[in-house]
Amino acid sequence: MIWAERTWTELPGDLSAVNGAAILPVGATEQHGPHLGCGMDFVLADALCRAASAATGAVMLPTLPYGCSLGHSRRWPGTIALDPVLTTQLVAAIGDGAYASGVRRLFIVNAHVTNAAPLRSALELLRARHDDLLVALVNTATLSERVRAAHFADADDWHANDAETSLMLAVAPHLARPERFAEADDPDRTAGLVFSHPVNRTSLNGVTGRPSLASLAKGEELFAWMVEDLSGLIRRGVAETPPLPHGFDEPAQHQPK
Template structure:
């Protein structure tokens, strides 16, 4: 089900069987505190989407490992960020070419909170240009109520926290430096502010939350919830039709 391994003459039949759906995982490459590797956001997006793609037989487009991480500043090495306009245009063009290949239901699965606004812009552009393309934007931390509660347990604004560290301990332990976890905690300083401040002004070490609470067991449970709930969400989308059949170009009469 990996798009990159399929041949051009295999793709039409696979898309037909999948209700012309495809999954596009998008992550980021950015600092994740002193205790975790910079690829966390794209690792979770890719691993999650690979498993769901196989379970429900929906092809997965190649991962985009870079995202809009400019809010993480240049204070800590490791962040490789795209400007919002770059991400918008990149995803728009990927979506265009997926459409030309036959995709009519595109599920964008986003592993980085900062990508949300640019990806929403790309969604608006894609559905306006392609009248019969449906686009869903799914953010991995808020796939479902229980997944959201898992991610937000230790902070309203969070990064490299209990949940993310637990997930990496469970599915990619080589990303984590266990000996540094206990000293990595840093509180949420974002509440009550009028302005959205960059991470260099809200965190002392690039972390927001309490990674010291992380366990493999919590990571396994959280990841299983994410897999199950994402699969169910995409299955629903594979059967969904627009509430009304009007074309984007139709004029009301």
């Protein structure tokens, strides 16, 4: 169920079949070290959400290929960043349009770590504007404990590391440069720091972690976990009802004692 491939006469039925559920994949365009293409985040978001859409029937909106990547600086070419306010406004506007087309359960699936804050702000705006719109923000690297453990295995402040490199070997091998994996390793230098530093102050080459450990087998297993865990989450969301019924947007009427 790919939104861009459906007609306006088909979308209402598509959405009705899944309680108005749609998936918005959000990625980024940014440097990923000397060994991965700059589209890694949005390529992963697109592939993951396509697989989850096929498994669940939730309609997949077009993937957003830009995100809030200001922390990657301009030290290395390839990063095209939106600022947090623009990211928030853009995703909220997409949500408004989706709502007008019948979406009532929106899963924002984020494949770039520093999109999390502006996407949470977009969620707050959409909930405030549309009282009957349910919005979930899902960060792909922390979908489940097993997915999180794989991402954080070689670095706490990971980027273009073992997990991401393995995923690209499995999902988009044309983005990977295996001959450069070994030279790309760079350690995590953030332990004990008080401030959140941009990548140009924590990495020599835009990498944090050990891409030299990557393998196709690891990537295939991790991607399968991610598809399974995201699909399970979406299925639960399609069936979920709010803890209390709709109707609390009006001030409570207090009875005199």
